[in-house]
Amino acid sequence: MAAEGSAGAFEDDAEPTITIGEYIEGIEAEELEADLVLGGDDGKECTYGGGYLKRQAVFSCLTCVPAGVGGVCTACSLACHDGHEVVELWTKRKFRCDCGNSKFGSHVCKLCPEKDPENPANSYNHNFKGSYCTCGRPYPDPEAEKQDEMIQCCICEDWFHEDHIGLNSIEEIPRDEEGEPLYEDFICPKCSPQCYFLKLYPDTIWASNKHNSAPKAGTTDSAAMKGGSIHGDTEKSENGVLINHLNGEKTSDNDNCPTDSAAPEKACLDGSSDGICKLGMNISTNTPSADSEKNVPFFMSKGWREVMCRCENCTNLYAQQGVAYLTDKEDSIEEYEKVAKQKREKKLEQQEGAEENFLNSLDHVQKIEILSGINDMKNEFQSFLESFDSSKPVTSEDIRAVFENLAKKKKQRLS
Template sequence: MKHHLGSNKTFNTIFTFECLSSMCVLIATNTHRWIPLSDQEVFAVFRFPCNCFDLCVCRKKLKTLSFHWVNMADAFEDETEQTVSLNEYLDEVEDQELEADLVLGGDEGKECTYGKGYMKRQAIFSCITCTPDGNAGVCTACSLSCHDGHEIIELWTKRKFKCDCGNSKFGEFFCKLLVSKDIENEENCYNHNFKGKYCTCGRPYPDPEAEEQVEMIQCCICEDWFHEEHLGLTNEVKIPRDEDGEPLYEDLICHICSPICSFLHLYPQTIFASDNPQNPTTPSKQKSIETSPSSSGPSTNPQLSKNMILGENSGTCVLGVDLLSNELTSDKSQSQSQPMFLTKNWREALCGCEKCLGFYEKKGVSYLVDKEDSIAEYERKAKEKRDEKMQQEEGAEMNFLSNLGHVEKMEILSGIADMKDEIRSFLQSFDASKPITSDDIHKVFDNLKKRRRMD
């Protein structure tokens, strides 16, 4: 399943990353602390929740230096398991952080989103402990604050959903973040995902009976997740991928939902992704429009995009047909339903005239002409929030250090030097064949406290 959370790692050991020039030692322990040590420059000391690690300023500094990787036991059960370089490890951490931020949409999980109403898109979680029937969903903040320790299912994102935490579906359980809520959110939609089941096969993810966890794809209409082999693909229809196996499509419409969206076949074939694109066709009465596919996930033709902008064409219909009466849009017209794989920016090609908007509304797919509904737009905004947050954190850390007086800076440097010596002494005397426990780390810091009292 794409963007599935829960992949962040915790440390069961201590890793030391020592600069070959002896300028810096970085320690990561199972106390979930990154400790940068330096004789010449104080980077900072960072503390994070157990499933979230970020080196911030240190990461940028580390990547400019050459580091020696020292692994102190019990991280790997298999002694022959391949180790990775520091840069590779940092890249992996960054990828995990980015993946989590894209799913959460930049939501830091501090406030319940109920007050924002039926949000166009947000990360939703299902608490099986509180609602085993799978008829409720909660926001990120409530999953962390109100349902900590419960059996939680991560559902990625859902559209037009209002947080259910603490309403009538939870019995006597009240939301800790926002007590006053409606009895029920009548506009919320639920499917078997809220019970931890996915695809037409109804299997959980991860599947405990599967030998290998297969990636699943989400339908942009019903928002269920599907295994490739359960999409009803024929020999003529394949998932568009490039030579490296990367997807060439932006959205999937599953075989169950495709009859509802059969009107899309009236548009040029460039809205449909293909790993072997051919000359596209044009919509009726629009034969003068020429389109050409792109080799990297074809985008919409510029002229077509100009005439078909989300809801801006309230007058003339660019298709030149009445969708409500056209035979191609009949749900019964497709004798064999096939999934649709759509290219980047395909929504921008949809007609926005009054009749077409009315048709979308009748079919229950009016959200397709709302740019903020798309996963691509949701992730774009999430990236913007992430970049802003990282810049603010970096600025705050550097401002803190630069605003310290001379005495404070000398005290910090002295403390870091003592810590560096104590950790090095510990590593030199420690049996590398044994695992390092949290008790060992506590002893290191206890020794530091004793040294300070003696001084």
């Protein structure tokens, strides 16, 4: 019993280990995440020549532009600002690389030195200074014991802590049972009045909390559309009307949208033809109500952009509100990441093809030599790990010794 107890103690104290396969999988996951953030950009060419790209990864160099009013592309962040204080901003829409322009003083872009003094269509927020959210804190926050989750508004593109978006509890954020987001896009309270027209749509465009995500058996599509939207969670009162908890507004039991404007049935949103509005109204004359002006966060369901009406009146209103990009498929993060995945798959296919072509170009003796070298390297590393004192750090001398032993074995094999 004592021996078993001792063995258990040693097992508990043992350091966690991972296999080579697990390590490689971890590296591949990190590479995929990087590709998704960078949009598949290999970081070799400045994007300035492409103009104001619909979406790209942007970085702010506080060493060159302390005021935070300049942004650079991936390639310039690597080639021109290595060793500088660089802030990673993830993605920004309609942005053109500033590297080396008038904002950067005497600093000249190494990749594309000929640039206009400024890019007037670029927009900059406090993210470029390294601060985020309504609290203006940096990320990661050096004073925080735990780095809180942050989400990005798809309108202003600022990042917000989940407990700073105007909700009573972060439990109101639509998530599934595993805690994964059920929403595709988030619109912050400051930007939601700008998108008041979204309240004219049925609840199918709004992400629902996990406990409301599935309609009860026997309910119709119309009934399923009534409850569970984050912009107006409702419940039936004793007198048979629905009460919107966010604005206290009563709506008819037959309404599909918790606003004072009656939205059409779901079937009307399947498509618009001949310029007919999906909403069945002139949206430009439908002025926002006092409720619509309230600053509350919006959480939009997957595919909500495809549902938006594209008739002339609605399109003009989107432009007036400064959100015309919402109907552009290439603007969405989902499309940006989809393109990144396609670029990554193509790159991996090219790498595999190059490796296969290389092996096919070798004769039998050369192939045997490569396989023997790989086997020797595997055995040498295994011997090193078995004999190495894990309490000590691995030094450059240790690595050099491994390759010197490999060279000796190769010489012995060939002699």
